[in-house]
Amino acid sequence: MQKFIDEIQNAKTLNELENLRIAVLGKKGSLTAEFAKLKDLEGEEKKEFAAKINQLKENFNKAFNEKLQVLQNLELDAKMQKEALNFSYFDENAKKGALHPVLSTMDKIIEYFVALNFSVEKGPLIEDDFHNFEALNLPKSHPARDMQDTFYFNDERLLRTHTSPVQIRTMLSQKPPIRMIAPGAVFRRDFDLTHTPMFHQIEGLVVEAGQKVSFANLKSVLEDFLRYMFGEVKVRFRPSFFPFTEPSAEVDISCVFCKGCGCRVCKNTTWLEVMGCGVVDPNVFQFVDYKNVSGYAFGLGVERFAMLLHQIPDLRSLYEGDLRLLEQFR
Ligand code: PHE
Numbered sequence: 001m002q003k004f005i006d007e008i009q010n011a012k013t014l015n016e017l018e019n020l021r022i023a024v025l026g027k028k029g030s031l032t033a034e035f036a037k038l039k040d041l042e043g044e045e046k047k048e049f050a051a052k053i054n055q056l057k058e059n060f061n062k063a064f065n066e067k068l069q070v071l072q073n074l075e076l077d078a079k080m081q082k083e084a085l086n087f088s089y090f091d092e093n094a095k096k097g098a099l100h101p102v103l104s105t106m107d108k109i110i111e112y113f114v115a116l117n118f119s120v121e122k123g124p125l126i127e128d129d130f131h132n133f134e135a136l137n138l139p140k141s142h143p144a145r146d147m148q149d150t151f152y153f154n155d156e157r158l159l160r161t162h163t164s165p166v167q168i169r170t171m172l173s174q175k176p177p178i179r180m181i182a183p184g185a186v187f188r189r190d191f192d193l194t195h196t197p198m199f200h201q202i203e204g205l206v207v208e209a210g211q212k213v214s215f216a217n218l219k220s221v222l223e224d225f226l227r228y229m230f231g232e233v234k235v236r237f238r239p240s241f242f243p244f245t246e247p248s249a250e251v252d253i254s255c256v257f258c259k260g261c262g263c264r265v266c267k268n269t270t271w272l273e274v275m276g277c278g279v280v281d282p283n284v285f286q287f288v289d290y291k292n293v294s295g296y297a298f299g300l301g302v303e304r305f306a307m308l309l310h311q312i313p314d315l316r317s318l319y320e321g322d323l324r325l326l327e328q329f330r
Contacts, residue, residue: 001031001056008063014071017064024060031057098330102200102318105306106183109202112228116221118179118204123166125185129156131165135287136244149188151197159187163203164244167297170205171288178207178295183302194315200302207280207295215247215279218296222277226253229305236271245278245297256308265313272308275300 004024011017024031034053041049099107110120123131133145151159166182182203191197206213223235234254242248252273255266262268277298285293303315310329312318317325 001060004030004060005063008060008067011067011071014068014075017067017071021064025057031060096330098326100318100326101306101310101312101329102302104329105309106200106202106302108229109300109302109305110181110183112225113181113204116179118181121166121170121180121182122184123160123163123169123182125160125187126153127158127160127165129158131168132158132160132162135168135284136164137281137283137287138243142243149190151187151189161188162186162299163201164297164299166203167205167244167284168288171207171285171290176207176209176290176293176295178205180205196303196315196319199315202300202302204277204298205280205295206297207290207293209293211294213279213294213296215249215296218277218279218298222251222275222298226251226274230256230308237277240276240278242276242278244281244284245276246281248276248278251275251277251298257311274304274308 001024004020007020008017011020021029023029026032031053034056038046038050038053098104114120133142134140138145150161153159163182163184163186166180166184170178170180170182180203182205184200185198186201187198188195189197206217219237226233226235230253233256236252237249238252240248240250250273252271254260255263255270255272257263257265258270260270262270266272275298277296280295280297285291285295303318306312306318307315312325
């Protein structure tokens with residue numbers, strides 16, 4: 001028996017090992033033959049012999065199983081070596097992909113705010129009435145809820161029309177202070193030169209305890225942000241209205257195309273409207289049960305930023321997958 005156990009140690013393949021098992025414990029195996037002898041023995045003698053061969057079987061099985069483990073691991077290693085992919089392989093001539101201009105613009109914007117310690121929050125694309133409208137101080141009668149703009153599933157469920165519901169979700173799940181942005185897709189029933197039914201926004205929200213946050217903070221952050229995006233542009237804040245901010249403003253930059261001479265893109269106004277913003281309306285804080293805080297919020301359309309950055313005249317071309325456009329962004 002020791003001879004077999006030695007042979008097990010020397011086995012090089014799973015096949016050899018299996019042959020040994022058959023030689024010992026198979027139908028015609030040497031140990032199987034010993035077990036067969038039991039029927040001719042009796043009493044004390046049978047007991048002793050049974051104990052002896054069971055011990056042998058146990059020793060054999062132990063050695064066998066240990067070796068089995070070792071050989072199986074070796075086989076697996078060899079298989080993985082053989083099938084391994086060489087990730088360092090580099091094909092000089094391969095065509096390289098590139099980020100879509102909407103994505104790279106989004107990344108550039110996110111990088112700015114992450115550097116200012118803003119967190120990046122997410123929310124669902126399928127929203128409910130409460131988060132998309134009600135808690136943002138948009139009562140049932142507000143025109144922005146018109147069937148014209150919103151894709152509804154039913155009275156309660158809809159495709160979010162802006163990223164502002166992420167403001168509500170973040171405030172409901174976190175305590176102030178809050179510094180967040182929320183990038184993502186939004187949906188509106190609109191399709192023409194300057195609108196696609198799906199586009200991307202980046203939302204921003206800052207909330208601090210007490211009266212720390214003012215319109216002046218908002219202004220300085222957005223002015224710096226817009227110069228980071230577009231270089232030395234003039235920035236102006238125009239009074240506007242959003243139900244969830246008061247006061248509210250629309251932000252314009254001096255036209256990046258004509259630099260003040262007047263052109264088709266700025267419709268001869270020399271200004272381009274780039275984002276909405278304002279001081280968070282106290283009603284919004286009531287909906288999320290925030291007391292004694294102040295904050296500001298802003299929202300921008302990523303496609304519009306991408307078009308202005310890369311001088312793309314038609315918004316729809318961003319979604320036609322035309323390689324003649326996309327290849328320019330390699
Ligand atoms: N949610 C607004 C829109 O989609 C943009 C906005 C966000 C305005 C935050 C003010 C503050 O038009």
